[in-house]
Amino acid sequence: MERQERDVRSIAKEIVAREGGFVDDPDDPGGATKHGVTLHTLRRLGLDLTGDGRVTLADLHRLTEDQAVTIFVDHYFLRPRVVDLPEPLQPTVFDMYVNAGGNAVRLLQQLVRKMGFAVAVDGVIGPKTIAAVARAHAAAPDHIVDAYGIDRRNYYFALADRRPASRKYARSRSGGKGGWITRAEEFIAPRYHLSAEAFQRRVAAWD
Secondary structure, three states, X not given: OHHHHHHHXXXXXXXXXXXXXXXXXXXXXXXXXXXXXXXXXXXXXXXXOOOOOOOOHHHHHHOOHHHHHHHHHHHHXXXXXXXXXXXXXXXXXXXXXXXXXXXXXXXXXXXHHHOOOOOOOOOOOOHHHHHHHHHHHHHOOOOHHHHHHHHHHXXXXXXXXXXXXXXXXXXXXXXXXXXXXXXXXXXXXXXXOOOHHHHHHHHHHHO
């Protein structure tokens, strides 16, 4: 268990590195974040880091990388039971859960249903989801992680299709792959990465 905790903290540290420092982008529906942790999350957890009896942006500014790692491990990996999924799926679902909350689980449940395994799409990892995902993983151990990553990439594209203000997260200023897409592809085998040409075809309608 101790080794697993070290491994999970390593994954969480990678997530913190991807998220970066303090960001307050008006186009981000999640609001201000630091190390990927939102002010809403601090308030939900009651983390008054300044000790003034309130949870405000000042607390978010005070958040350290180690504190963010602990928040992610406790509240985005252990509590939602990502830890109970097949180990190969854990890093990508964990990363997606930090980025999209329960939608990370809904995406996995939808994939499992497409694979023919009955499961409710409710965004909650309970005993039935754990069992269905285990069966799906056993049926396609060499493909399910890539399939989830591809569905994740499509999820980001669909968000950007619907919300023009979010397109800057899917397409960089230079016109190449944006952070959402490169983040999803970190968990997809290189042979399934979109080529530059395929990416341009996918986003052509945004111009």
